[in-house]
Amino acid sequence: MRFPSPLRPGDRVAVTSPSSGVPDAMRARFGRAVEAVAARGYEVVVGKCMDGAGHVSAPAAERARELTAMLTDPSVRAVVPPWGGETAIDLLPLLDWEAITAAEPTWLVGFSDISTILTPLTLRTGIATIHGNNLMDTPYRAPEGLLTWLEIGAAAPGATLRQxxxxxxxxxxxxxxxxxxxxxxxxxxxxxxxxxxxxxxxxxxxxxxxxxxxxxxxxxxxxxxxxxxxxxxxxxxxxxxxxxxxxxxxxxxxxxxxxxxxxxxxxxxxxxxxxxxxxxxxxxxxxxxxxxxxxxxxxxxxxxxxxxxxxxxxxxxxxxxxxxxxxxxxxxxxxxxxxx
Known part of the structure; x- marks a missing residue:
């Protein structure tokens, strides 16, 4: 198994929408979510595939290229979609699996339709992924006993985390x-x-x-x-x-x-x-x-x-x-x- 390096202040966290984008009515929440990540000391970069007018943020080829680019960019330490959606399955044959496997591991975070990508990524490459809060959930404080994706992503290699x-x-x-x-x-x-x-x-x-x-x-x-x-x-x-x-x-x-x-x-x-x-x-x-x-x-x-x-x-x-x-x-x- 390959575990991405722990997140550290100054690291870059990228946002893209492999499935559904962010409609105008949700932009205020999106801004709060970005602020919550930035407050931890991370630089947040937002991709182009974010349109929330339809059920996907962009054509499949564009979404696949952007996600592949983020997962293979050595300056990006985590990729966090805003949330799930419906048809992320269309990306699977279009992702550059060889490039993703060869790159230094990057945390990919999410759940719901993002499982469509998270689980194959771990199964095919041996790179660990985080099934948990999406970006839009990030402003929430975790109740006692639970962790957030930010805490898990910042854990040291070999760390033991109980919830x-x-x-x-x-x-x-x-x-x-x-x-x-x-x-x-x-x-x-x-x-x-x-x-x-x-x-x-x-x-x-x-x-x-x-x-x-x-x-x-x-x-x-x-x-x-x-x-x-x-x-x-x-x-x-x-x-x-x-x-x-x-x-x-x-x-x-x-x-x-x-x-x-x-x-x-x-x-x-x-x-x-x-x-x-x-x-x-x-x-x-x-x-x-x-x-x-x-x-x-x-x-x-x-x-x-x-x-x-x-x-x-x-x-x-x-x-x-x-x-x-x-x-x-x-x-x-x-x-x-x-x-x-």
Whole structure:
């Protein structure tokens, strides 16, 4: 595994939109987010692929060129998109994978549709990536027990980083950035711990982390861009901790997607499955938890759900490629990552 150098004051952080850009109504929030990064002492540079008028920020070839240029520029130490979107999948055959692999590793940060790029980047190149807060989330202060992508990106090589569930989350919706672009406090109005779906027993398990958004990764499973088994052979002979999260699809759709990912071998090397908390819809005969159990219980590994790694705030940033130790018990819900 290759871990990018830790972020240091004076480093350059680049912003581009590999999927959706920033509409005019969100520009005030975008400005606050850039300020939050600059306040840490970083130089922020904004690319040209930022148009928010449509569902993508620019034609695919332009987005691919800009992202490749940023990931291969030795002066750029991190690339952070504003948020996800819908069709980042169109970039995958257009990225210059040879150049990205040959370059000094650069942190790529994000989640949701950005999983479409993060996960293949780690699987194909062995370069670690951060699945966590997008740029627009950066002004938020992390609740006790959790870290931000900026803290993880600044960690030293070999660092061990523990995060504990705060036991609180936001029950529905997101803040209105149009009305309150300055918001920096997360509304966590509900209580909730992690849930083991396959048993009631405590769990302590280790493995190298890999995963992302179900709705985007299900379309990559079985392709050269999601060769999880090959990654495990090269970098995780002792197995993986695979995490997945549902952005918004109903339980039937998530169930089908997870069955397909399993059949394509996405979970073959998993020592455990981590599932992000979701507010996506249940159906009359199948809940989101039941959908996961239906598709993945046959694997015979622990399945830990309601973890803070999805579209429900707060966010627990996970490093694709990090060595991890997961603990689930009546007294502890923790994930410890080692950047090695």
């Amino acid at each position: 504990d569930s705060p036991g609180r989350y936001r029950s529905e919706g997101f803040d209105d950035y149009r009305t309150h672009p300055e918001v920096s406090e997360l509304t966590l109005d509900a209580s909730g711990r992690w849930t083991r779906l396959d048993s009631t027993q405590a769990v302590e398990v280790t493995g190298r982390l890999i995963g992302g958004c179900i709705e985007t990764l299900c379309h990559l499973a079985g392709t050269p861009f999601a060769d999880v088994a090959g990654f495990a052979r090269r970098h995780a002979p002792d197995g993986l901790i695979v995490y997945v999260e549902a952005a918004g699809d109903d339980a039937f759709t998530i169930c089908r997607a997870l069955h397909g990912m399993r059949l394509a071998g996405f979970f073959d090397e998993a020592n455990a499955i981590v599932v992000g908390r979701t507010t996506a819809a249940d159906t009359a005969s199948l809940t989101q938890h039941e959908a996961v159990f239906d598709a993945l219980s046959v694997l015979g590994v622990p399945i830990i759900a309601d973890v803070e790694c999805g579209h429900v705030v707060p966010y627990m940033p996970l490093v694709n490629g990090a060595q991890a130790r997961l603990v689930f018990s009546d007294t502890e819900n923790s994930l410890t990552q080692t950047l090695a």
